[in-house]
Amino acid sequence: xxxxxxxxxxxxxxxxxxxSEAVSWYRIYExxxxxxxxxxxxxxxxxxxxxxxxxxxxxxKLKNTEGTLMRVPKKEKGFIRHIVGGTIFGLGWALAGAxxxxxxxxxxxxxxxxxxxxxxxxxxxxxxxxxxDKLPH
Amino acid sequence: MQPILEPWPWYVTxxxxxxIMYILIYFGKTFGMSSNLSTFCAIAGxxxxxxxxxxxWRDKKWSLxxxxxxxxxxxxxxxxxxxPTNIEINPETMKSLNEYGFANAGKxxxxxxxxxxxxxxxxxxxxxxxIGGLLVGFGTRYAGGCTSGHAITGLSSLQMPSLISxxxxxxxxxxxxHIIFPLIF
Numbered sequence: 576x577x578x579x580x581x582x583x584x585x586x587x588x589x590x591x592x593x594x595s596e597a598v599s600w601y602r603i604y605e606x607x608x609x610x611x612x613x614x615x616x617x618x619x620x621x622x623x624x625x626x627x628x629x630x631x632x633x634x635x636k637l638k639n640t641e642g643t644l645m646r647v648p649k650k651e652k653g654f655i656r657h658i659v660g661g662t663i664f665g666l667g668w669a670l671a672g673a674x675x676x677x678x679x680x681x682x683x684x685x686x687x688x689x690x691x692x693x694x695x696x697x698x699x700x701x702x703x704x705x706x707x708d709k710l711p712h
Numbered sequence: 713m714q715p716i717l718e719p720w721p722w723y724v725t726x727x728x729x730x731x732i733m734y735i736l737i738y739f740g741k742t743f744g745m746s747s748n749l750s751t752f753c754a755i756a757g758x759x760x761x762x763x764x765x766x767x768x769w770r771d772k773k774w775s776l777x778x779x780x781x782x783x784x785x786x787x788x789x790x791x792x793x794x795x796p797t798n799i800e801i802n803p804e805t806m807k808s809l810n811e812y813g814f815a816n817a818g819k820x821x822x823x824x825x826x827x828x829x830x831x832x833x834x835x836x837x838x839x840x841x842x843i844g845g846l847l848v849g850f851g852t853r854y855a856g857g858c859t860s861g862h863a864i865t866g867l868s869s870l871q872m873p874s875l876i877s878x879x880x881x882x883x884x885x886x887x888x889x890h891i892i893f894p895l896i897f
Contacts, residue, residue: 581775594789663851
């Protein structure tokens with residue numbers, strides 16, 4: 576039962592991403608060709624709403640359901656890991672047309688060939704785990 | 713009912729995505745879809761060999777449940793709440809795809825030239841999906857997040873590492889679409 580709320584959040588997330596068309600390979604391709612405002616609008620309005628919600632919560636010292644102050648995990652410092660890792664991610668994002676969220680959601684839309692991408696992505700994550708100590712961060 | 717069946721505009725879906733991120737943070741968690749890929753590695757026993765995966769994956773059960781929900785949500789949205797299901801992309805985008813030999817661009821969620829079974833069972837097709845997935849999985853862990861963790865959560869909380877990562881996402885995406893696509897399609 577304690578997981579039900581996360582199931583509901585997931586369902587809403589899946590519905591919103593399909594209805595936004597952000598799960599479509601075509602929308603990603605179109606975005607990187609700068610031929611539509613659609614994806615930029617989604618990201619920009621999401622970030623703007625996010626900033627307002629998080630700043631407001633900080634101002635009124637809102638507590639989360641665990642009883643502590645609302646807290647966003649801090650991202651790890653470093654430049655190389657973010658610019659290089661980000662670029663590698665971007666290459667894959669444009670090629671497969673799917674980032675990790677949409678990968679799972681696309682399973683629900685009945686595109687089972689996406690499992691190849693998911694398994695390869697798990698493989699890529701494993702590869703990073705092996706090479707981590709040898710990579711510049 | 714018709715407005716729900718039509719695609720939803722960006723100014724509705726963008727804020728809704730932010731709300732999903734916010735609710736997860738309100739529940740004391742965070743919005744990051746790529747972490748689940750590490751969790752799958754841990755479940756498969758990768759922690760025995762690689763230190764990076766040595767964590768108790770049971771702590772991440774909530775996130776796996778979110779993934780399960782996302783799959784169900786994808787089903788509901790696509791099969792029950794979408795009519796039509798085609799993607800209305802820019803005619804210019806469509807033209808460029810036609811030149812690449814993509815027929816029926818935008819008629820389905822994903823191009824059959826990449827995701828259809830005929831493509832999957834060709835050398836080129838399987839390479840595209842495998843390499844695409846590998847790059848996403850490797851890159852996201854190297855950068856420490858994906859679109860949800862960096863572009864939405866990280867930028868919303870004004871974190872510099874996320875801005876650098878998102879710039880990276882675009883460098884990679886632009887190289888792929890403008891330099892590599894003309895070579896492979």
